[in-house]
Amino acid sequence: KEHISEIEAFQARNMEEIESFRIKYLGKKGILNQYFAEFKNVSNDQKKDFGQAVNTLKNAAQDKVTALKEQLESTQEEKGIYGDLSRPGEPVEIGARHPISIVKNQIIEIFSNIGFNVSEGPEIEDDWHNFTALNLPEYHPARDMQDTFFIQTNPDVLLRTHTSSVQVRYMEENKPPIRTISPGRVFRNEAISARSHCIFHQVEGLYIDKTVSFADLKQTLLYFTKQLFGKSKIRLRPSYFPFTEPSAEVDIYWGLETETDYRITKGTGWLEIMGCGMVDPNVLQNCNIDPAEYSGFAFGMGIERIAMLLYQIGDIRMFYENDLRFLEQFKSSI
Numbered sequence: 001k002e003h004i005s006e007i008e009a010f011q012a013r014n015m016e017e018i019e020s021f022r023i024k025y026l027g028k029k030g031i032l033n034q035y036f037a038e039f040k041n042v043s044n045d046q047k048k049d050f051g052q053a054v055n056t057l058k059n060a061a062q063d064k065v066t067a068l069k070e071q072l073e074s075t076q077e078e079k080g081i082y083g084d085l086s087r088p089g090e091p092v093e094i095g096a097r098h099p100i101s102i103v104k105n106q107i108i109e110i111f112s113n114i115g116f117n118v119s120e121g122p123e124i125e126d127d128w129h130n131f132t133a134l135n136l137p138e139y140h141p142a143r144d145m146q147d148t149f150f151i152q153t154n155p156d157v158l159l160r161t162h163t164s165s166v167q168v169r170y171m172e173e174n175k176p177p178i179r180t181i182s183p184g185r186v187f188r189n190e191a192i193s194a195r196s197h198c199i200f201h202q203v204e205g206l207y208i209d210k211t212v213s214f215a216d217l218k219q220t221l222l223y224f225t226k227q228l229f230g231k232s233k234i235r236l237r238p239s240y241f242p243f244t245e246p247s248a249e250v251d252i253y254w255g256l257e258t259e260t261d262y263r264i265t266k267g268t269g270w271l272e273i274m275g276c277g278m279v280d281p282n283v284l285q286n287c288n289i290d291p292a293e294y295s296g297f298a299f300g301m302g303i304e305r306i307a308m309l310l311y312q313i314g315d316i317r318m319f320y321e322n323d324l325r326f327l328e329q330f331k332s333s334i
């Protein structure tokens with residue numbers, strides 16, 4: 001009995017202590033073997049009780065040794081995981097968002113603040129959504145403005161040349177009022193250079209309601225450029241797009257306004273940032289919206305071009321080369 005309570009109370013701090021405990025009870029000259037040796041001297045009527053008691057003791061000692069070992073191992077494991085808690089942490093490599101994503105998210109945020117939602121569509125398009133519905137019938141010379149990658153001809157299947165195709169899909173599926181922006185990848189069969197690429201990104205916007213006017217368009221553009229660039233000295237130059245009438249190109253004045261304006265190092269003056277206009281009544285009609293009841297404006301911009309301005313990037317190819325020296329520079333951006 002005394003042995004049992006001693007066994008129960010025993011605590012070990014390390015393997016050596018467990019081992020000497022084991023030897024003390026279960027070793028060759030240990031307490032248990034001494035009892036077993038005495039067994040033959042015990043009178044017959046006590047043999048049964050004595051034997052049971054010794055066996056209980058033996059089991060208790062063996063169980064204790066196993067338990068102590070397990071306990072020690074688990075505390076060692078924990079130490080292995082947590083180690084020295086005062087040790088300085090190892091730095092975790094954090095990636096950076098791609099500048100195209102950063103700028104795209106900024107544009108989405110700015111327009112969602114004035115009630116625009118985000119719409120998406122397929123990159124592989126049919127002729128209707130990319131051209132015909134947008135007032136660009138077959139053989140229309142304006143189709144040449146956008147050098148198209150065809151996947152199949154007759155019927156035409158192609159890589160979309162602009163995300164205006166998403167606007168067509170959106171108008172077909174939703175009733176006005178419509179306020180939506182369509183970010184996405186677009187494709188044009190253009191020679192790759194510092195200024196243009198065959199794959200790039202656009203955000204196009206569409207607003208359709210009763211009595212939407214050109215003044216609404218201008219005011220929206222002023223708000224947008226002010227939010228994104230922190231300035232909004234813009235001008236609208238008359239232009240032509242088959243899907244808008246009247247159409248304009250938007251220039252932003254990118255000049256040295258304060259000496260501390262860190263963004264401005266080169267490329268100053270009036271710089272084109274997007275195309276826009278009032279949605280052509282034919283386009284509304286094509287999408288089952290009554291032009292007698294509704295009017296709207298649309299605009300479209302290339303994300304790369306905007307990002308090149310904001311970050312003073314001189315070569316569009318940098319966006320697609322995945323050079324870590326380039327990408328790492330955007331780590332502090334959200």
Ligand code: PHE
Pocket residue numbers: 161162163164204241244247275276277298299300301
């Ligand atoms: N879809 C035109 C382009 O890709 C941009 C644009 C959109 C122009 C909407 C006017 C209105 O160049």
